[in-house]
Amino acid sequence: MKKILSKALSCSLLLGAIVGCSSEEDTVIMAPVPAVKSEFTPKSEWTSSIGNGVGHFFSQLSPDVAYGKVFVGSRDGEVKALDPENGKTLWSIDLEDETIARLSGGIVAAYSALFIGSENGEVIALEAETGEVKWRSTVNGEVLARPVVDSNLVIVNTSRGILTALDAETGEEKWNISTEVPNLTLRGDSSPVAVAGGVFWGTANGRLAAAIAERGQLIWQQPVGTPKGATEIDRIVDVDASPIVIGSNLFTVGINGQLISIDLRSGKPTWKRNYSSAIDMATDNRRLFLVTDSDHMVAVDARSGTEIWTNDKLENRLLTGPVIIDGYVVVGDAEGYLHWIDRLTGEFVAQQLVNDSGFSVGPVVMDDGYLVVTRNGDIRKLSLPEAE
Numbered sequence: 001m002k003k004i005l006s007k008a009l010s011c012s013l014l015l016g017a018i019v020g021c022s023s024e025e026d027t028v029i030m031a032p033v034p035a036v037k038s039e040f041t042p043k044s045e046w047t048s049s050i051g052n053g054v055g056h057f058f059s060q061l062s063p064d065v066a067y068g069k070v071f072v073g074s075r076d077g078e079v080k081a082l083d084p085e086n087g088k089t090l091w092s093i094d095l096e097d098e099t100i101a102r103l104s105g106g107i108v109a110a111y112s113a114l115f116i117g118s119e120n121g122e123v124i125a126l127e128a129e130t131g132e133v134k135w136r137s138t139v140n141g142e143v144l145a146r147p148v149v150d151s152n153l154v155i156v157n158t159s160r161g162i163l164t165a166l167d168a169e170t171g172e173e174k175w176n177i178s179t180e181v182p183n184l185t186l187r188g189d190s191s192p193v194a195v196a197g198g199v200f201w202g203t204a205n206g207r208l209a210a211a212i213a214e215r216g217q218l219i220w221q222q223p224v225g226t227p228k229g230a231t232e233i234d235r236i237v238d239v240d241a242s243p244i245v246i247g248s249n250l251f252t253v254g255i256n257g258q259l260i261s262i263d264l265r266s267g268k269p270t271w272k273r274n275y276s277s278a279i280d281m282a283t284d285n286r287r288l289f290l291v292t293d294s295d296h297m298v299a300v301d302a303r304s305g306t307e308i309w310t311n312d313k314l315e316n317r318l319l320t321g322p323v324i325i326d327g328y329v330v331v332g333d334a335e336g337y338l339h340w341i342d343r344l345t346g347e348f349v350a351q352q353l354v355n356d357s358g359f360s361v362g363p364v365v366m367d368d369g370y371l372v373v374t375r376n377g378d379i380r381k382l383s384l385p386e387a388e
Contacts, residue, residue, distance in 0.1 A: 031295075031315040033337060038350040042338075045369055045381040046087035051078035053377030054360050058187045059104050060145060061116075062361040063373055066109035067128050070366075073116060074377055077101025081131060084366065087381060091131040095124060104142070105156065105191075110149035111168050117143025117156055123166060125154070135171035139164045144187070146242070150194035151213055157189045157201050163209075165216055175216030179203045184232040186255060186278055191242040193250075196264070200250055202239025208252050208260070210267060220267035225257020240278040241321075246285055246302055253277045253290060261305060271305040280321035282329065284343060289322045289329050297322070297331065299346060309346030314339060320362035325370050326384055332359030336374060354380065 051074030054061055063072040069090060070082040077096035080089055095101045095116075105117025113134060114126040119142045125134040141158030148155050153165045153174060161181040165174045181204045190202030199213040206225040211218045225237035239254040249270060253259040259275040262268065275298065281290045287308060288300045295318065297311040318334035328349060329341040336358045340350035357376035364371040369383035 028316050030317055030334070031313060033335070034313045034339075034348060034351070036339075036348040036351040038340075038352075040350055040385055042350075042352055042382045042384055045383055047381075048072075048080075048082055048087040048089070048379040050074045050080055050373065050377045050379055051076050053357070053373070053375050054104075055375060057104075058144070059360045060188070060191075061104055061106065062146065063364050063371055063379075064107045064109045064114070065364060065366055065371065067112065069128065070371060070379075070381075071107045071109055071114055071128070072373060072379055073103050073107055075101070075103055077103060079103075079107070079114070079116070079126065079131065081128070082379070084381070087379070093126065093131040093133070095133075104144050105146055108147050108149055108154075111152070113168070115147050115149060115154050115168075117145070117147055119144065121158070123147065123154060123156055123171065125168070125171060134169075137166055137171035137173070139166075139173075140176070145189040145240075146191040148192040148194045148199065150199070151197075153213060155192050155194065155199055155213070157192055159189060161204055163192065163199070163201060163211070163216075165213070177209075177211055177216055177218055179207070179209060179221075180205045182227075182232075182236070184236060186236060186238045186240055188238070188240045188278060190240050190252075191280070193243045193245060195245050198264070200243045200245075202241060202243065202252055202254065204238050206237030206239060206254055206257055208239060208243065208250070208262065222260070222262055222267055222269065224252060224254040224260055228256070238278060241290075242280045244281055244283050244288065246283060249302070251281065251283075251288055251302065253281065255293060259288070259290065259300065259305065261302070273300065273305045273307075275300075279319070282322040282324050284324055284327075287343065289324075289343065291319045291322060291331065295319045297329070297341060297346065299329075299343065311341060311346040311348075313348070318358070320359050323362040323365065323370075325363060325365055330363055330370075332362055332372070334358040338363070338372070352382075354378075 073079040102119035141160030161179040164176040192201040227235035243252040261270045299308040320332040338352040355374040
């Protein structure tokens, strides 16, 4: 398992799991960096930094770009707004209180504010223009996943299986929905998705759930994986990937489960395929791109679930979720490489070493380039060379 198991494993894992625990018989071998003849070399526009980054901790603390600013944060509580043109700091705030802030879920910009979750069970709202704290609210469980903001609600999925909606202006709790959390789960949670008045999220017990966002009424749950096997580890079925919506269909994938297409209105599956993953997918609205639990890259036809291509050359390199940049599928890895893949064929087209501290999250697309943040807090805006 790449992601850290909670509640039952005592061995310490760097970057999720580069090798197995000392008590395990098998060792996970990271594939060597594939030899790639790059068709282009991305250009650095500017560099900056944010505290100590996220270190070797599990983290989904991704930057956001909105309101003419780049918003970045570090696990220890530093949050900055940067000028997207030159990377200069526009404002900075330290959210560390009596303990380390342990920021992990977010950043999300909406309603002229930023919303960030923490491992301390806090959701924090900041003024986007100044960085001033609007409110801090406590929720039941760690907030490891990115919140979703919709209909004046900030909706977070916590490690205790509780989906909680807070008022975006005040932080007051409006409703919560509780789902079962098994004794042993992966470290991480599904980021909710809001569409057409509904909110959709994956659960630790192997389901995709749907609720009416306005009042927090659960309307259906669809199994994505069914626990099987003799041990608790074998029976892990977390759905930690954020759902993707294309038209009237919703797509998600679970660990030891399936990649599944679901009709939004009925909650009924339209197709299922046997893939196992706990990482967010990407789409170009015709294909789904996913990273399996062995770090194999796969492209699947969104209409039928038919596999288009697979690339196994990055096996066990602890990949980020894929991102579509200028028509390429891009993933980062634990050694700080970005891998550029042709979305039609699955072949490598370029490779870029950014920073050997590695990536915990993938790049963020900007209007005139893309943004990367490495584990040690290095921030870079890069762009592709213009076609001749």
